[in-house]
Amino acid sequence: MNEKKNNSKGHLLAIDTALTTTAVGYFVDGELLYxxxxxxxxxxxxxxxxxxxxxxxxxxxxxxxxxxxxxxxxDIDIIMSRGGLCAPVHTGVYRVNRDMxxxxxxxxxxxxxxxxxxxxxxxxxEAINEWRLDNNVTSPYGACYAYIADPPMAxxxxxxxxxxxxxELPRRAFxxxxxxxxxxxxxxxxxxxxxxxxxxxxxxxxxxxxxSLHRNGSVIDTNNxxxxxxxxxxxxxxxxxxxxxxxxxxxxxxxxxxxxxxLVGGGGAVAYFGTNDxxxxxxxxxxxxxxxxxxxxxxxxxxxKYIAQAAATAEGKVDAVILTGxxxxxxxxxxxxxxxxxxxxxxxxxxxxxxxASLAENGFAVxxxxxxxxxxxxxxxxxx
Numbered sequence: 001m002n003e004k005k006n007n008s009k010g011h012l013l014a015i016d017t018a019l020t021t022t023a024v025g026y027f028v029d030g031e032l033l034y035x036x037x038x039x040x041x042x043x044x045x046x047x048x049x050x051x052x053x054x055x056x057x058x059x060x061x062x063x064x065x066x067x068x069x070x071x072x073x074x075d076i077d078i079i080m081s082r083g084g085l086c087a088p089v090h091t092g093v094y095r096v097n098r099d100m101x102x103x104x105x106x107x108x109x110x111x112x113x114x115x116x117x118x119x120x121x122x123x124x125x126e127a128i129n130e131w132r133l134d135n136n137v138t139s140p141y142g143a144c145y146a147y148i149a150d151p152p153m154a155x156x157x158x159x160x161x162x163x164x165x166x167x168e169l170p171r172r173a174f175x176x177x178x179x180x181x182x183x184x185x186x187x188x189x190x191x192x193x194x195x196x197x198x199x200x201x202x203x204x205x206x207x208x209x210x211x212s213l214h215r216n217g218s219v220i221d222t223n224n225x226x227x228x229x230x231x232x233x234x235x236x237x238x239x240x241x242x243x244x245x246x247x248x249x250x251x252x253x254x255x256x257x258x259x260x261x262x263l264v265g266g267g268g269a270v271a272y273f274g275t276n277d278x279x280x281x282x283x284x285x286x287x288x289x290x291x292x293x294x295x296x297x298x299x300x301x302x303x304x305k306y307i308a309q310a311a312a313t314a315e316g317k318v319d320a321v322i323l324t325g326x327x328x329x330x331x332x333x334x335x336x337x338x339x340x341x342x343x344x345x346x347x348x349x350x351x352x353x354x355x356x357a358s359l360a361e362n363g364f365a366v367x368x369x370x371x372x373x374x375x376x377x378x379x380x381x382x383x384x
Contacts (some may be wrong), residue, residue, distance in 0.1 A: 009364070010077040011027070011078075011261075014081075014356045016117060016359070017081075020039065021040065022040070024038060024065050026065075026066070028067065032360070038058075038061045040057065052116065054113075054117050055123065058116060059207065061122040062120065062124070064155070078123050078145065078358065081120070083146065083149065083150065083152075083177075084103075084116070084268065085103075085112050085114065085149065086109055086149065086153065088381065089110045089151050089155065091153075091156055091177060091181060091219055091226065094149075094376045095148045095371050095373055095375070096119075096121060096145070096147065097375070100378070125145055129144055149301065149359055149362035150373045152218060153174055154345040156173075156218040161221040172221075173224065174224040174225050175225050175238060176204035176325065178265050178358050180202040180214070183356065184200055184322065184326075190348070197214070199213070199318050201214075201321045202214060203307055203325075204225075204325040205325040205327025206233075206327055207223060207236070209237050210230060211309075212221060220313065221313040228264075233268045234278045237262060237267030237271070238267070238302065264330060269295065278299065278333065280329065296336065306343070307337070318345040319345060320346050320347070320351060323337060323350075324351065326350070329352060
């Protein structure tokens with residue numbers, strides 16, 4: 001994704017809150033000037049208390065980042081944040097409003113560090129607007145507002161993709177929407193398309209793994225990358241045999257908290273090797289460790305199966321398979337997946353995360369008046 005766009009004007013702050021870090025980028029007229037991944041020490045996070053009490057700690061770190069680079073906070077015209085867990089939403093841009101704040105603060109749709117980003121962005125925008133009002137300063141863009149783009153629960157899924165085997169257990173979207181959509185834009189740029197007129201499958205490879213099917217700008221099928229639907233990952237169990245999981249739950253050996261910890265955080269590579277370093281496991285496999293080789297093969301195969309499953313939704317009409325995320329930096333993993341899915345479509349690799357650049361591109365579209373801005377309604381129902 002190009003970090004500088006023609007006709008991009010204004011000062012933009014991008015925020016991406018993760019478990020123990022906050023990624024921050026400062027952009028002026030489409031150009032990234034400063035970027036940093038702020039690391040929050042474990043003792044500071046613990047002292048802050050519950051997750052949603054970390055907003056002041058992280059906000060202080062962000063303002064410290066700005067001060068270090070002599071950025072005057074009042075100069076910021078727009079703040080873009082990675083979206084939090086709030087349903088119902090489609091892909092696209094949303095302005096942070098009271099409904100969104102309420103849902104995120106109470107963690108109604110799930111607890112995750114990404115819930116903090118929109119709250120912090122909104123607090124910073126309010127502080128900017130108060131300063132401007134007190135000092136009689138105006139901006140050509142009007143008030144500074146906070147927005148999110150392509151939140152992780154974005155749901156463009158086909159109705160038949162939502163239906164589960166039990167009415168009480170529908171399939172739900174929870175995927176790396178921001179980076180996956182950014183990877184599609186990179187692919188479009190590579191092939192020289194000005195419009196999103198392709199059908200591609202994107203596999204985001206990280207501690208969480210999501211496989212999403214993109215058709216003409218909509219994500220029509222995906223897995224729940226956090227909720228136990230999908231391939232196993234460096235630290236997540238993925239889809240598990242239902243009867244065996246039920247037996248574990250009622251065995252008396254585990255609490256609900258124990259089970260959830262096994263599924264997310266203690267599953268995947270962590271369960272087998274005590275580490276989530278999939279690159280190290282792949283390296284050991286290449287050097288002759290049979291257990292590591294077996295796990296690496298199974299890891300790649302599981303991801304490939306979900307890619308092939310997504311191809312079925314598209315009736316096999318797929319232009320490309322895209323591998324992205326930090327895990328896509330590993331050649332062994334990428335090759336292991338590629339050789340299993342090359343029959344679906346050519347494989348493209350856009351390794352690493354592109355979240356900040358994607359947030360910036362969406363933000364400058366807002367400032368230029370080119371973006372469609374959705375209004376979040378916590379009680380709305382997704383319309384197909």
